[in-house]
Amino acid sequence: MKSESEYATVPDDDTRRSLLRHMLVARGVDEEARQLQKQGSLDLWLSCQGQEAAQVGSALAVGPAATVFPSYREHAVALLRGVTPAELVAQWAGRTFCGWDPRRLRFFPYTLVLAAQTLHGVGYSIGQRLQRREDFVVVYIGDGATSEGDMSEAMNLAAVESASVLFVCQNNGWAISKPAREQMRTSLAERARGFGIGSVRIPGQDPEAVFSTCARAAARVRAERAPRLVEIRVARIHGHSTSDAQELYRSRDDIAEARATDPVTAYAARLSGLGLVDTGWFDAVEAEVRELRERLMKEYA
Numbered sequence: 001m002k003s004e005s006e007y008a009t010v011p012d013d014d015t016r017r018s019l020l021r022h023m024l025v026a027r028g029v030d031e032e033a034r035q036l037q038k039q040g041s042l043d044l045w046l047s048c049q050g051q052e053a054a055q056v057g058s059a060l061a062v063g064p065a066a067t068v069f070p071s072y073r074e075h076a077v078a079l080l081r082g083v084t085p086a087e088l089v090a091q092w093a094g095r096t097f098c099g100w101d102p103r104r105l106r107f108f109p110y111t112l113v114l115a116a117q118t119l120h121g122v123g124y125s126i127g128q129r130l131q132r133r134e135d136f137v138v139v140y141i142g143d144g145a146t147s148e149g150d151m152s153e154a155m156n157l158a159a160v161e162s163a164s165v166l167f168v169c170q171n172n173g174w175a176i177s178k179p180a181r182e183q184m185r186t187s188l189a190e191r192a193r194g195f196g197i198g199s200v201r202i203p204g205q206d207p208e209a210v211f212s213t214c215a216r217a218a219a220r221v222r223a224e225r226a227p228r229l230v231e232i233r234v235a236r237i238h239g240h241s242t243s244d245a246q247e248l249y250r251s252r253d254d255i256a257e258a259r260a261t262d263p264v265t266a267y268a269a270r271l272s273g274l275g276l277v278d279t280g281w282f283d284a285v286e287a288e289v290r291e292l293r294e295r296l297m298k299e300y301a
């Protein structure tokens with residue numbers, strides 16, 4: 001078995017620019033969807049703002065061959081996998097159950113039944129291996145959904161069957177209005193170890209740290225043919241959904257801190273300070289985002 005350091009992966013400069021570009025695209029599309037919901041064009045929207053570093057870092061790290069089983073807030077992952085903005089919001093406008101082709105993109109439909117995707121993902125991976133096909137699966141889950149029995153079953157089954165599954169938990173501290181500290185006495189990373197799954201718990205503001213951790217975890221899942229779990233601590237900037245007034249249950253300081261630690265602005269400033277991106281680069285990405293937003297608005301408004 002290889003040592004931990006042999007799995008080390010650091011993003012090169014092109015990857016760093018790619019991380020930032022995907023984060024900016026996700027932020028722009030998410031904001032446009034929020035606006036479309038406000039004006040009544042979408043029925044509901046669950047913003048991923050504040051969670052972009054965790055989503056983009058992990059999605060870029062696992063690579064296109066992975067089959068992804070998302071929850072319902074993984075918009076940055078969806079866009080990175082090739083879902084178009086119009087396909088992404090179609091479900092939230094009540095037009096379809098799933099706006100994209102899950103097989104082609106290896107990105108399964110959003111799952112609103114909490115934690116159901118964990119068993120779907122583990123079962124899919126086991127089935128793929130039996131047919132000698134690519135069995136590497138990534139399952140996304142929120143902190144609150146880990147309270148569901150399905151998550152315990154999925155972790156146990158994955159461990160017992162040595163399934164090639166990487167569980168990625170975005171712990172944003174809330175299950176709607178229920179704080180994570182009232183849902184668990186230990187971290188999810190500790191809980192995973194109790195099932196025999198190797199795990200780590202990391203902060204989710206720095207996309208490079210997320211990328212490195214997830215790339216290493218993915219390489220180990222593939223090489224050792226055993227599940228792993230990465231718990232990423234993130235800060236949700238907006239309410240649970242557009243129907244949720246988080247000011248009613250969340251302190252002003254907590255919301256202000258989530259805004260102050262915004263991973264998108266922090267990473268943009270960092271790469272700019274390092275000279276890896278310049279005004280021309282920002283202008284080009286901004287134009288790309290504007291075009292995506294305008295096209296989305298025209299199709300849905």
Ligand SMILES: Cc1ncc(C[n+]2csc(CCOP(=O)(O)OP(=O)(O)O)c2C)c(N)n1
Nearest residue numbers: 073112113114142143144145172174175176
């Ligand atoms: C089985 C089930 N029970 C309850 C709900 C209602 N519900 C929707 S989202 C949610 C909170 C989930 O929190 P978390 O897993 O932390 O994800 P987040 O929304 O924070 O990304 C709840 C209780 C549901 N969708 N499915």
Ligand SMILES: [Mg+2]
Nearest residue numbers: 142143174175
């Ligand atoms: Mg949560």
